[in-house]
Amino acid sequence: MTLGPIFTEPHQNAVETYSKKPSDCSTDELKAFEGLVLKGGEVSAVGLPGRIRRAKLLVFSREGDRLIGVAAIKKPGEDYQSRTAAKSKLDLPKELWPYELGWVFLEEDARGKRLSHALVACALDGLCTALFATSRAENNSMHAALTRAGFKQEGECYPSDHHAGWMVVFRRRKPLEDKEDLERTYN
Secondary structure, eight states: OOOOOOEEETTSSSEEEEEEOGGGSOHHHHHHHHHHHHHTTOSOSTTHHHHHHHOSEEEEEEETTEEEEEEEEEOOOHHHHHHHHHHHTOOOOTTTOOEEEEEEEEOGGGTTSSHHHHHHHHHHTTOOSOEEEEEETTOHHHHHHHHHTTOEEEEEEEEOSSSSSEEEEEEESSOOSSHHHHHHHHO
16 A cells, blocks of 8 residues: 655644545545545535545545545546536536546634645645536635645536535646645645
């Protein structure tokens, strides 16, 4: 098993952020990941374990033994991707936008510490393709993390299927060129 990059936040108490392929995760890790995704309130539980296992990459942030944050590079289903494209009035063909950065969630007490930036950086490390992300329209912290990673908000706001608010789409057309660009962006 090979872990992805480990991002340690020096100003935090031993917070480590790392990535793993779903096939390299234990059953307990997959369940813990699923639990935090559901806690975010944006995702249906129906079929979620299968979608998690089909993801390209899972990202975990831990403070000691406690899981405090997650993210993933998802392989979105065509139906979901088509609905997102239609609602946001964007063109999101699978051959051009094969992945989605998603399921980004931090426990309440871990927010406001820029840990979403580490989750995003870890998820994107080495990924050389265009991808999209969705976010609650009012989630300015997530918007900042996405913008720093080269995403741009595009399309129209649309109503969420899971809460009373609105959603927005961000797309990243060109990944950051090299590891130095990534380090400059997040340091």
